[in-house]
Each structure stands twice: as C-alpha cells, then as structure tokens.
Amino acid sequence: MARLRSPDADPTRFYLDRIRAMSVRVTIPPTLRRLCGGEDQLRVQPGTVSDLLVQLQQRYNGVRERLCDEQGQIRGSVLVFVNDEDIRFLRHQQTELRPGDEVSIIPAFAGG
Amino acid sequence: MSQTQQGFMKALKCRECGREYPLAATHVCEFDFGPLEVAYDYERIRKVLTRESIQARPQNMWRYRELLPVAGEPTVGRQVGYTPLIKADRLARRLGIRELWVKNDAVNYPTLSFKDRVVSVALSRSVELGFKTVACASTGNLANSVAANAASAGLEAYVFIPHDLEQGKVINSLVYGARVIGIKGHYDEVNRLCAEIAGKYPWAFVNVNMRPYYAEGSKSMGFEIQEQLGWRIPEHTVVCMASGSLLTKIHKSYQEFSKLGIVHESSWKIHGAQATGCNPITMAQKAGLDFFKPQKPNTIAKSLAIGTPADGFYALRVMKETGGHGDDVTDDEIREGIRLLAECEGVFAETAGGVTVGVARKLIAQGRIPADSSAVLCITGNGLKTLDAVAGHVGETQEIRPSLREFEALIASDRTHGAAAVAGR
Numbered sequence: 001m002a003r004l005r006s007p008d009a010d011p012t013r014f015y016l017d018r019i020r021a022m023s024v025r026v027t028i029p030p031t032l033r034r035l036c037g038g039e040d041q042l043r044v045q046p047g048t049v050s051d052l053l054v055q056l057q058q059r060y061n062g063v064r065e066r067l068c069d070e071q072g073q074i075r076g077s078v079l080v081f082v083n084d085e086d087i088r089f090l091r092h093q094q095t096e097l098r099p100g101d102e103v104s105i106i107p108a109f110a111g112g
Numbered sequence: 113m114s115q116t117q118q119g120f121m122k123a124l125k126c127r128e129c130g131r132e133y134p135l136a137a138t139h140v141c142e143f144d145f146g147p148l149e150v151a152y153d154y155e156r157i158r159k160v161l162t163r164e165s166i167q168a169r170p171q172n173m174w175r176y177r178e179l180l181p182v183a184g185e186p187t188v189g190r191q192v193g194y195t196p197l198i199k200a201d202r203l204a205r206r207l208g209i210r211e212l213w214v215k216n217d218a219v220n221y222p223t224l225s226f227k228d229r230v231v232s233v234a235l236s237r238s239v240e241l242g243f244k245t246v247a248c249a250s251t252g253n254l255a256n257s258v259a260a261n262a263a264s265a266g267l268e269a270y271v272f273i274p275h276d277l278e279q280g281k282v283i284n285s286l287v288y289g290a291r292v293i294g295i296k297g298h299y300d301e302v303n304r305l306c307a308e309i310a311g312k313y314p315w316a317f318v319n320v321n322m323r324p325y326y327a328e329g330s331k332s333m334g335f336e337i338q339e340q341l342g343w344r345i346p347e348h349t350v351v352c353m354a355s356g357s358l359l360t361k362i363h364k365s366y367q368e369f370s371k372l373g374i375v376h377e378s379s380w381k382i383h384g385a386q387a388t389g390c391n392p393i394t395m396a397q398k399a400g401l402d403f404f405k406p407q408k409p410n411t412i413a414k415s416l417a418i419g420t421p422a423d424g425f426y427a428l429r430v431m432k433e434t435g436g437h438g439d440d441v442t443d444d445e446i447r448e449g450i451r452l453l454a455e456c457e458g459v460f461a462e463t464a465g466g467v468t469v470g471v472a473r474k475l476i477a478q479g480r481i482p483a484d485s486s487a488v489l490c491i492t493g494n495g496l497k498t499l500d501a502v503a504g505h506v507g508e509t510q511e512i513r514p515s516l517r518e519f520e521a522l523i524a525s526d527r528t529h530g531a532a533a534v535a536g537r
Contacts, residue, residue: 030311031140040311066143076403076425077128077145081304086420088406106307107140108147108422 019043026052026103032067036060049080050093052103067105077108119183120157124148124324127426135183137241137316139323147422148324150181158372163343166374173229173332179368180332181325182236188265189232193332195220197340197488203456203469207476211486213346214453215337217493218461223260223284224494225253225462226333226358231261231318233329238316244268245315249306251299251354251415252281253462253493258318259290270315272302277414280497298409300419327423330358334365337488338375345370345380348487350472352385352464353393353438354416356427359384362490363430383481384431384438385471387411387446387463393424397438402428412443412501413463415493437480441470447505449473450495460495468492 007014023043028036036042037060044055053074057064067078073093074080080087081104087095097103123132128146139148157178169175173193174186196216204212217226231254238246247270248258255271262269271285275294285292295302303319310320318326338345345366351359363382369375386394389411396404404424409417421427431438441449449469454460461469468489475481495502512518 027308029140029307031142031145034142066145075145077140077147079304079420084301084304086300086406088420089408104304104308106304107145108420 022046022099024052024097024099024101024103026056027105029106031107032063032105035062035066044097046097046099046101048093048097049074049082049087049095049103052097053093079106079108080104081106117183119181120152120178121181121183122151122153125151135181137238137243137321139321150324150328152179154368154371161372161374163339163374166339173232173329173336176332176335179328179335179365180233181328182233183240186232186236187239188235189222189228189261191221192228192232193220194336197337198457198459200457200489203453206452206456207473208483209476209481209487210484213337213341213486213488214457214459215333215340215488215490216459217333218459218465218491218495222264223253223256224497225257226330226490226492227253227257228261229332230254230326230329231257234316234318234322234326235261235265235267237325238267238318238322239265241316243314243316245270245313246318247271247306247309247313247315248318249273249299249303249320251417252277252284252497253415254319255290255292256281256284256497259285259288259292262290263288272306272309274299274302274414278498278500280499284497298419299414299417300406300409303418327357327361330361331365331368333358333490334362335369337362337490338366338369341488343375345375345378346488347379347485348381348383348436348481349490350383350385350468350475350481350487351490352413352416352468352471352492353421353424353427354418354464355421356384356393356423358490358492359427360423360430363434379434381434381436381481382430383436383471383475384427385468386438386440387413387416387467388440388442389413390417390419391440392419393421393427394438394440396424397428397431402432404428411446411463412498413446413467414498415462415464416467437475439471439474441467441474445470447502450502451506453491454495459491461491462493462495462498463501464493465491465495 026042126141126146128144161178166175171194198214200212200214220228245268246262248254249272255273269290271290272293275296310317316322370377390409392404392407407419409419446466449466453469
C-alpha cells in the first residue's frame with residue numbers, strides 16, 4: 001500500500017494511492033456513462049450521499065436531475081448502495097461516506 | 113427500422129416521461145431512470161388479431177404473438193403456455209366463494225413455472241438482437257427456465273442465485289449445463305451484482321437489459337385466462353407478488369384485450385399476495401401508501417423474497433385503480449394454502465401458490481372478494497421444486513411388512529381412529 005512507498009521512488013503512484021485511500025469510489029451505471037464522459041468509475045470527496053450528488057452535478061451538469069426528483073430526493077427508480085448496503089437501510093441521503101467507501105448507483109431491479 | 117424488423121412493436125417507451133428509445137437491449141430511461149416498456153402499433157394489431165385468428169392457431173402462448181415483443185417468428189420456447197384453467201369447485205366451497213378458477217402454471221412447459229413465458233420472449237428477442245450468451249438473477253424458477261430454454265436454443269447461460277436456495281431449484285438449473293453461480297447474499301444482493309455485471313459484459317440479462325421484452329411475456333397468462341373463461345375478464349384475480357411485475361402485466365393483458373375489442377369492456381379487480389416475511393408491497397397497500405419501504409426478506413416463499421420490488425410502485429397503482437386489495441400470510445398459512453389446493457384440486461403448488469391461496473382465503477373471509485362473486489387464482493410454480501418447505505408438515509408414510517394381515521390391521525385401526533389417521537394428521 002501507499003504507506004510503505006516513499007514519494008521519491010514513484011511520486012505519481014504515491015499520490016494516486018493517497019488519493020484512492022482518501023476518496024470515495026463511485027460506480028456509474030451504463031445509463032449515466034455517456035453523460036459522465038464515458039467513465040464507469042469516479043472518485044469523489046468524503047461527505048454524505050447528498051454531498052456526492054452535488055459533486056457529481058458540479059462535474060457533469062445534468063446528473064442530479066436524472067437521479068433526483070424536483071424536491072431533490074433520489075428517485076424511487078434509483079438505488080444507491082454504500083459498501084453493498086442500500087442507503088434506505090442506512091440514513092438515506094444523509095448516509096456518511098468515509099474515505100475508502102464504495103458507492104454503487106444502479107437502476108431498481110426486476111423479479112426472478 | 114422497418115416494419116419487418118420490428119414486427120408490431122413501435123419503440124421502447126419510458127413509463128415515467130414517455131421518451132422513446134430504439135428497440136435494443138436496454139431497460140432504463142437515460143433521463144429519469146424510469147423503466148422502459150414496449151409500445152405497440154395497436155391499429156395494425158386490431159386488423160389481424162381477432163378471436164377467430166387466435167383460435168385457429170396452436171395452443172401455446174404464441175397464439176397472441178402480435179401482442180408479444182418479438183419482430184419475427186419466435187425461435188425459443190415455441191411450446192410454452194396454454195396451461196389448464198381449472199374450475200375449482202371443491203376449493204371454492206372450502207374458501208366460501210361461488211365460483212373459483214385456478215390458472216395452473218405449475219405445469220407450464222418446460223420447467224413448471226410461469227417463468228417459461230417471460231423467458232421464451234426474452235430469449236427469442238435476444239436471438240433477434242444477436243446475443244450468444246444469456247444470463248439472469250434469480251430466486252430459482254427463472255434460473256431453471258433460462259437454463260433449460262437456453263440449452264434448447266444452443267445459447268450459453270449464466271444464472272446467478274442466492275446460495276441458500278432449495279436443492280430442487282439448484283439441480284434444476286445445473287442439469288441443463290448452465291453455469292450456476294451461488295451468491296452469498298439474498299436475492300436483492302444477487303440482483304445488484306447482476307446489474308453491475310450487466311454494465312460490464314455484453315450479455316442478454318433477461319431481467320436486466322432485456323427486461324422490457326421479458327416482462328411482456330407475463331401478459332400471456334392473462335390472455336389465456338380471458339380466452340379460457342370464454343372471452344371474458346374475471347371479476348377478481350389474485351396474483352402473488354415478488355417484484356410485482358406479473359400483477360401489472362395481467363392487468364395490462366385485460367386492458368389490451370378490452371381495447372382491441374377481443375373481450376367486452378367490464379370492470380375487474382386485481383389483488384396482490386405476499387408472504388408476511390417479505391411484504392413491502394402489501395404493507396404499503398394496507399397503509400394506503402403509494403410507495404413502499406424496502407425489507408430484508410425472511411420467508412419460506414423464497415421465490416417471492418424480493419425486498420426492493422422494482423414494480424412495487426406500479427403494482428400498488430394497479431390495485432388502487434382497480435379497487436383491489438393486498439394482503440400477506442405467514443409461513444404456516446402458506447403451508448396450509450399449499451395443502452388446501454392439493455387436497456381440494458389435486459394441484460401441488462410451490463410456496464408462492466400457498467401464498468396466493470392463503471391470501472385469497474383471507475380476502476374472501478374479509479368480504480373484500482365477495483362470497484357471491486367469481487375469482488381466478490394465479491398459480492405460478494410447482495410444489496416439486498420446494499419440497500423442503502413442506503417436508504415434515506404433510507404427514508408421514510405408514511410402513512408395514514408385505515403381509516395382508518398387517519394391512520388389514522392397519523385398515524381396522526384407521527376405521528377406529530377415523531380416516532384422517534391414515535395421513536398421520
């Protein structure tokens with residue numbers, strides 16, 4: 001891990017690892033990838049799920065209105081998971097995102 | 113796309129905002145994540161689909177093919193459907209209702225559940241779109257059907273299931289040579305993983321990217337009910353709910369046949385059934401809400417154990433619009449429902465069928481389905497797949513030596529103790 005590496009040996013790798021450890025990884029669903037410059041994963045700053053939505057919107061204009069209704073609530077057709085747990089079982093949009101957490105945004109799913 | 117390339121379909125259309133998309137392997141609106149649904153050219157369908165044209169065709173679900181989303185002739189599951197609609201007089205007396213029918217998809221071809229309907233549509237469409245590999249997230253029945261139908265069509269199949277499924281359902285997928293992947297989690301977690309896999313691998317996931325086509329296959333159950341009732345819509349229909357999709361599609365089948373003049377306009381009520389151990393939709397219905405709270409399932413009705421039902425919102429709307437109700441039953445009531453159906457009608461349903469019978473019984477007792485009315489119960493899967501759920505609850509074998517004397521002693525003891533003793537009850 002980054003801790004064992006010195007910045008002098010490979011500064012790019014060192015700082016990339018630092019950023020990875022300090023940020024939150026977000027998996028973007030195929031539906032949003034075109035809007036998000038083709039990326040399937042993004043890194044954002046820790047905060048809450050609401051802060052995440054603000055950060056995404058700042059980077060890619062239009063993302064927020066696709067994920068949220070007019071009241072700013074995440075749509076029923078959108079599911080957000082933090083470390084594999086549905087945020088509706090956590091603190092909804094107030095769910096805390098800590099460094100190293102993983103977020104998945106996916107469309108609601110059908111039966112089987 | 114020309115008419116020959118898309119049959120009677122017009123486009124995929126967002127259920128929320130109405131935006132239209134090409135008829136590709138995609139299931140979500142890019143603007144609001146709303147589910148996409150197939151839109152049809154009803155004017156053209158009206159000209160070719162009549163009672164007479166339907167009756168002239170072979171008895172399978174494809175006799176309604178203009179209302180099913182394939183462009184050309186179906187290539188997978190051509191013998192699926194047209195299961196029996198049984199007039200269930202003995203069960204009607206037990207439940208206290210004038211007229212009762214059982215739509216028996218426990219004997220659907222080839223894998224003994226209604227899922228063969230949705231899979232034959234999804235795979236036929238997958239072949240049209242050029243896919244070679246098909247996949248699904250499943251609580252069991254869908255896995256069985258994808259595995260079997262993919263095998264018969266020469267497609268490669270990956271099925272993802274919760275690791276703790278009933279053994280019958282696991283073996284019923286493995287035997288066809290499908291890759292069966294057990295996920296250490298409940299169905300909602302399996303489904304989430306599949307949504308992520310579907311975003312990465314170019315496969316036809318029948319209930320993810322093929323969902324708009326797949327879901328339409330359920331309508332055939334409703335078309336058959338209407339035809340088998342003598343071209344009429346039942347007053348009451350009781351449907352079990354996992355994601356809630358089947359309930360909404362049965363409703364749609366009644367709407368489409370009315371709109372096309374194939375049946376006379378009449379009013380109908382659609383009631384939803386869930387297990388108490390996983391009742392996000394019926395809990396919301398009973399509380400008068402139009403949204404549900406997700407749950408972590410804990411029920412023997414594993415085929416219905418979806419805690420975050422994708423069509424829950426739409427199922428609630430159908431119940432509300434038609435004046436139907438929702439209710440749920442405990443594990444014991446589910447087993448009781450399975451036994452009632454088996455003892456009265458000779459039909460062995462899986463746990464989901466026990467849910468449907470148990471809830472119908474409740475709704476009739478409450479007067480929500482009036483005693484002087486007529487109802488159809490949708491039985492969606494076969495009891496041989498969920499033996500674990502009823503083992504130890506349906507009596508025991510009585511063993512004797514191959515001796516006439518021992519047999520006669522047994523009969524004599526039954527006569528003394530009443531016939532019920534035979535079954536060990």
